[in-house]
Amino acid sequence: MRFSLILTVTLLSLLWQGCSCPVCEITDNRYPKTFKLTGVPEPLKLKVDSYIAGKTGETFFTNYIKLNETASYFDSVKYFWVYDIIIPEKEFVKGKIELFTDAKGNIDPLMEVSGIPDCEANPAGCSFDITPQKAFVLATKEGLKPGINEWKLKFIWSHKFNRYVWQIISTLEESQGSQGFRGSGQELLLDASTGTKLELSEWKVR
Numbered sequence: 001m002r003f004s005l006i007l008t009v010t011l012l013s014l015l016w017q018g019c020s021c022p023v024c025e026i027t028d029n030r031y032p033k034t035f036k037l038t039g040v041p042e043p044l045k046l047k048v049d050s051y052i053a054g055k056t057g058e059t060f061f062t063n064y065i066k067l068n069e070t071a072s073y074f075d076s077v078k079y080f081w082v083y084d085i086i087i088p089e090k091e092f093v094k095g096k097i098e099l100f101t102d103a104k105g106n107i108d109p110l111m112e113v114s115g116i117p118d119c120e121a122n123p124a125g126c127s128f129d130i131t132p133q134k135a136f137v138l139a140t141k142e143g144l145k146p147g148i149n150e151w152k153l154k155f156i157w158s159h160k161f162n163r164y165v166w167q168i169i170s171t172l173e174e175s176q177g178s179q180g181f182r183g184s185g186q187e188l189l190l191d192a193s194t195g196t197k198l199e200l201s202e203w204k205v206r
Helices: 002-017 042-056 056-066 132-141
Strands: 024-026 035-037 065-067 079-085 090-102 152-158 163-175 180-190 195-204
Touching: 002 163, 042 056, 042 065, 042 090, 056 065, 056 180, 065 180, 090 152, 132 163, 132 180
Parallel strands: none
Antiparallel strands: 024 035, 065 079, 079 090, 152 163, 163 180, 180 195
């Protein structure tokens, strides 16, 4: 009985304490609970900012990139940083930078860095001149098959090509049965800045 009472008090104490790390807080009234970065030491954030700006260039970073505090977190060992890329005059551009650092802001070499466009080395690669409408036109020219449904279009980061691309999916066949979804089609990747065809491949779900 005494052991049960001690265990109950201990558990309640842990729940009441909540998040104890100095740079995060539990966002209230949400399920599941989300860690939010707050009060990050300025030198630490500047170190991560500088790493990103070193690839994108200071102007692009200042104008279009912002830390997403809600999606980022600190787990007492490492930081997970999420930055949003938003270009107001090009509403279709919604990029996401993701990376891990240690508690001192050093990039974790074992984790993948995602979503940082190398504008400094290739400014033309950050123009994002291909609108959704242009992407559809180019997809037709590149031979993407019409399929049985409307094409699905997404602005995404390609790890394979290390740049932002338009992913256009066509569905040539599909069915739904006791085994779940079955289908096949094509996937086209276009450079989001130049419209160059990067890859045309087939997909299948069996």
